[in-house]
Amino acid sequence: MELLKERQDQIHRTGEEPFALVCNKDSLAGAVSQRACVFCGSRVVLYPIADALHLVHGPIGCAVYTWDIRGALSSGPELHRLSFSTDLQELDVIFGGEKKLTAALLELIERHKPKAAFVYATCIVGIIGDDMEAVCRAVEKETGIPVIPVQSEGFKGNKRAGYTAACNAMGRLIGTGYTADISPYSINILGDFNLAGEIWMIREYFQRMGVEVVANVTGDGRVADIKRAHGAALNVVQCSGSTMDLANLMEKEYGVPSIRVSYFGVEDMAQALYDVAAHFDDPAIMDKAKELVAEELQILLPKLEFYKKGLAGKKAAIYVGGSFKAFSLVKAFRLLDMEVVMVGSQTGTEEEYRELAEITDPGTIIVDDTNPLELTSFLEEKEVDIFVGGVKERPIAYKLGVGFCDHNHERKEALAGFSGMLNFAEEVYRSVMSPVWRFT
Numbered sequence: 514m515e516l517l518k519e520r521q522d523q524i525h526r527t528g529e530e531p532f533a534l535v536c537n538k539d540s541l542a543g544a545v546s547q548r549a550c551v552f553c554g555s556r557v558v559l560y561p562i563a564d565a566l567h568l569v570h571g572p573i574g575c576a577v578y579t580w581d582i583r584g585a586l587s588s589g590p591e592l593h594r595l596s597f598s599t600d601l602q603e604l605d606v607i608f609g610g611e612k613k614l615t616a617a618l619l620e621l622i623e624r625h626k627p628k629a630a631f632v633y634a635t636c637i638v639g640i641i642g643d644d645m646e647a648v649c650r651a652v653e654k655e656t657g658i659p660v661i662p663v664q665s666e667g668f669k670g671n672k673r674a675g676y677t678a679a680c681n682a683m684g685r686l687i688g689t690g691y692t693a694d695i696s697p698y699s700i701n702i703l704g705d706f707n708l709a710g711e712i713w714m715i716r717e718y719f720q721r722m723g724v725e726v727v728a729n730v731t732g733d734g735r736v737a738d739i740k741r742a743h744g745a746a747l748n749v750v751q752c753s754g755s756t757m758d759l760a761n762l763m764e765k766e767y768g769v770p771s772i773r774v775s776y777f778g779v780e781d782m783a784q785a786l787y788d789v790a791a792h793f794d795d796p797a798i799m800d801k802a803k804e805l806v807a808e809e810l811q812i813l814l815p816k817l818e819f820y821k822k823g824l825a826g827k828k829a830a831i832y833v834g835g836s837f838k839a840f841s842l843v844k845a846f847r848l849l850d851m852e853v854v855m856v857g858s859q860t861g862t863e864e865e866y867r868e869l870a871e872i873t874d875p876g877t878i879i880v881d882d883t884n885p886l887e888l889t890s891f892l893e894e895k896e897v898d899i900f901v902g903g904v905k906e907r908p909i910a911y912k913l914g915v916g917f918c919d920h921n922h923e924r925k926e927a928l929a930g931f932s933g934m935l936n937f938a939e940e941v942y943r944s945v946m947s948p949v950w951r952f953t
C-alpha cells in the first residue's frame with residue numbers, strides 16, 4: 514500500500530511490530546484529513562445545550578458546516594438547532610467585526626431570550642484579532658445573561674483544542690448555580706450528546722439505581738443545570754476526549770472526582786453502572802445496579818442470538834472521533850462473533866492506542882487521523898464487510914460496495930445502553946446481509 518512518508522508513524526499493525534504510534538499532532542497539510550477543525554470541535558461539544566444561543570462569529574460557511582451537526586435531541590427548547598452567524602464579509606475583515614458581533618448578539622438575545630450565549634471564534638476572527646472577550650463582557654452587562662466567548666479559531670491546533678475551548682467556556686458557567694438541595698448520591702453525565710435520545714435512557718438507568726443526575730454535559734443540556742454541576746458528587750465521563758478537560762477543571766476547582774465510562778456494548782454499559790455504584794460505596798445502590806443489569810440482559814441476550822448466527826466471522830472496520838468509543842465497539846463486535854480488522858480515530862491519545870493494540874487481534878490496523886485514500890486502501894486490503902464511522906466515512910464505504918453503520922453525531926438510531934446494543938446488532942446485520950452489495 515502507498516503511504517505518504519510523513520504519515521507512516523501514525524499507523525500501527527497489531528502484533529507485527531513493537532507498539533509505537535504518533536498521535537495528537539496537527540494534520541499533515543494536503544493530506545485531506547478526515548478530522549474536523551478546532552471550531553468544529555468546540556461546536557460539537559457545546560451545541561446540544563438547548564436553551565443557549567450559539568453564535569458563530571465568522572463567515573457564513575463555518576456556521577453552515579456545523580448547522581444542526583449532531584442529532585442531539587432536546588426534551589424542551591430547541592434553540593440549539595438554529596445556526597446563527599455574523600456572516601463576516603471583506604469589509605468586516607478590513608475594518609473589524611466587533612460592531613457587527615455586538616449588534617447580532619443584542620438582536621438575537623432580544624428575539625430568542627436564551628439563558629446564555631456562546632460566541633465561537635473562527636479562523637478569520639483569529640486573523641483579524643476581534644476582541645471577543647470585550648464584546649461579550651459588554652453584552653453580558655447590558656443583557657444580564659452569561660455571554661461566553663469560545664476561543665476556537667479553526668487553525669490554532671487540532672480538533673482536541675476545540676474540545677478544550679468548549680470546556681473552558683462551560684467552566685465559566687459552572688460554580689454559579691444553587692447546589693444546597695443536591696443529593697449526596699449525585700452525578701453529572703459528561704460526554705453524552707443525547708443522539709437519538711440516548712441520554713434519557715442512561716438517566717433512567719441511574720434513576721433506577723437511586724442516583725440523581727444533576728447536569729447533562731451536554732446532551733439535552735440546560736444552562737441552569739450546568740451552573741450547578743459543581744454540586745454533584747461525581748463526574749461520569751464518556752467520550753473522554755471531549756469533556757475530560759472539564760472534569761479535570763472541576764476536580765481541581767471544586768474537588769469533584771471523575772470516572773471514565775462507556776455506554777456502548779453490554780460489558781461497558783454494565784461496567785459503567787457498577788463503577789458508579791462502587792463509587793458511592795452503598796450496598797443498596799450496587800444491588801439495584803446488579804438487578805438492573807440482570808433484567809436488561811435477560812431481555813437482550815436471547816434476541817442477539819439470531820444476529821450472531823448471521824454475522825459470525827464477518828469483518829469490521831472502525832473509524833470514529835474519539836478512540837474511547839472504539840474500545841466499546843471492538844467489544845461489541847466481539848459479542849457478535851465478528852472480527853475487527855481496522856480501528857482508528859481522529860483524536861486518540863498514545864495511551865488509548867496502546868490499549869487498543871493490546872485488545873485487538875494480530876494484524877489489526879490501528880490508525881490515527883487518517884484520510885480517504887488510506888481508508889480506502891485499508892478497507893480493500895482487509896476485505897471488510899462493514900465500516901463503522903461518521904458522515905465523512907459513509908461515501909468511502911458505499912463507493913467500495915461495503916456496508917456502513919453510522920456511529921457518529923448525525924445518527925438517528927440509539928446505540929447506547931442495552932437496547933442500543935440490540936439496535937446496533939440489527940443495523941449491522943441489515944447492512945452486512947443486504948443483497949444490494951451483489952450489484953456493486
Ligand code: SF4
Nearest residue numbers: 550552575635636667
Ligand atoms: S473555523 Fe476555519 S477551518 Fe473551521 S470551518 Fe471555519 S474556516 Fe474552516
